[in-house]
Amino acid sequence: MTEPFASIRKEFPFLLRQIDGHPIIYLDNAATSPKLQCVIDAVTGVYRNYTSNVHRGVHTLADEVTEAYEDARREIASFINASPSEIVFTRNSTEGINLVASGLGLRPDDEVVLTPAEHNSNYLPWNSRAKTVAVGMAEDGLPLYDEVEKFISPHTKLLTLAHVSNTTGIIAPVERWVEAAHRRGLPVLIDAAQSVSHVPLDVRALDCDYLVFSGHKILGPSGIGVLYGKRERLAALPLYQTGGGMVRYTAEDRFEVQDVPQRFEAGTPNIEGAIGLGAAVGWLRHLGMDKVMAHSKALGRHLVEGLCSIPGARVLACSAPLERRIGLATFSLDAPGFSPESIARLLCDRYQILVSGGYHCAHVLHDRLGLEGTVRISAHVFTTHEEIDRTLAALREIVG
Template sequence: MTNNKYVLDVAEDFPAIGLELDGTKVTYLDNAATTLKPKVMVDAVNEYYLGISSNVHRGKNYSLELVSNRYEQTRYQVADLLSCAGNEVVFVRNTTEGINLVAHGLELSKEDKVVVFSDAHHSNLLPWMEKATTHAVRTRADGGLDLAHYHELLKLRPKVVALSHCSNVTGVYSPLDDLVKAAKAIGAIVVVDAAQSLPHRRVNMKQLDIDFLVCSAHKMLGPTGIGILAGKGEMLERLKPMLLGGGMVDWVELDNYRLRKIPHRFEAGTPNIAGAYGLGAAIDYLHHVGFDNIAGHDQAMGRLMLDMAQQRDYLQVINSDTKADRGAVLSLTVPGTPNLDDVARTLSDSYGIMCRNGHLCAQPYVSEQADRQVLRISAYLYNTDQDIKLFFDALDELASFMFR
């Protein structure tokens, strides 16, 4: 066991911790998919729904202005978190919608080139495949990205470079500063998928010179149904809105309309107002815990996961590079056991351990590295070393009769 000095005493803030399944305490290790929710976040959502749940920006009555101000306050909390301006933050449903909005809004054609990561989540791959011609950065034999190949692909002078800050399969962080600088040097538009990284680390968009960044609230203690697209003001001005309707126009005639200023031109229809309340509370909670503490815990848990996996010769780790900048996500294969449905189900039903199996919405990468399903565990700030030990102890028991 590693010595984790970043043990965070937060369990009492999360009602789901301590729940039982048929008398067995639940151990939640599927945080890369979505995180558990602190009570303060749920209270913020309820504050909206149990109060006068007005719409936003549609009139001048007192309750509407109160709700609108709270909604916009969250926008400025996000801007502070990302070091950008308030009008550079667009609320979307999730990371997927944010990336689609950018891919659609840039009005790309198949003659435009986009560099993507081969280990990218489908959400940072499919929109670019649909709109343009993609070139994927190769992987090395150990599962890491071939960064020399990345620099070779930049010689093609792509219009867009779509970066994944942290892999949802391996938990390995990419060297964002170097990658962005290289992409900007050839004039590319840089889009960063921070869905896996922002829950653990702050990202300074201004300092890094990032054009667009996307993430989802539900992966950082917030509610589902709301996400963030942040972009430089001049870059957002270039985007064609993906949705048209109420709330995103200043004036409409039968044969013409005038768009609202950014960011509201991208928020057609009634937004997820309660979600904005919840996102604001989640950001406050993350600041309360401290991002330095959260990042330290993330790295310590990642090291522990890798160490314990490498002690077991019946497991194979996807990207086992011990020198990689690694967070608390680990994907495993069991040679000789191509389908892990029964393993994941037994971990859940017999041990109370909730993890993930399959291709993790990164099928090209997982198929290349494993040619089969993988089993993924992912921890967050409320998980402990004991949770990880429990998982591997359970696998050891299962190995005696389930693995061939």
């Protein structure tokens, strides 16, 4: 197997971590990803060089840090083919979804169409305000994406779905959802928390109305995320939070708000997070997202073919074409005594292989499948085929 990105591993200091004196194999990237050295440098550079706020100070360092913060916004905008004014910095994907959900004036009888495979962060913000209507699901957990039209009603206010499910690893046909929604004048929110690291994103081509992702899953810092919104969609949303930074002027009886995106960035933002995320995104852009996706798909194919050959393993969404899968697969084992948590623990304790075991915040999907959790193996750009082989060999040894 070719290892197209083996040489980049040295750019991740975390990959030198050991457990019990042994090197680790990190395959829990869907939970969170290691940080690049250039991200660590960008973040520490902010602490070292700029003790200053953005958009507020009147001195050289304030100018410099504001420029760096806005450069990061420009870099991120260009990464997803948006305009910088359409990029709102949030804390994470969850906050971006809540910002939109809280601004749409949803009522209990309104409906939001989604899939049963959504992460809780793209389920609860809707479910707590309106009715969620999930499309059907195949026996292996693959959402029946193509049936979306059947679930749109006169009560529907929005369609939303994960571009890549954090549980199945399948790339959803989001274009089809956007088309179905726009035919009826409805907006679509894409949860790109998982896809952003594996699939090239072009919000203009997708024509989605909103899109969210988190810095920590794309080799960047925690505590920073992005909400993309078409300019007119963002401008139509009511204020989310109020405070410093989002107003031009405040008098005792009135205040004048900034334009988007600043109007949604009340208070001192996560300056170092935004600048660190800009560095991560710039690094990936340089590497080339088409190549990143090809590697991710090759890892996904390798992983699923290997898992399917393990006796008793039930791989979620295995009916989906392999070319629609990123380097992520989730499975359960029909073998007594092997809970998902115990398998994850064994992989760590015996083999220093780090994966997830549990519900992956996709309770609805697991509930529908009658599963008390699954094991998730999730790769990133630095993952090698050799690591996948070693993980499969460890699993074979565990099941005997």
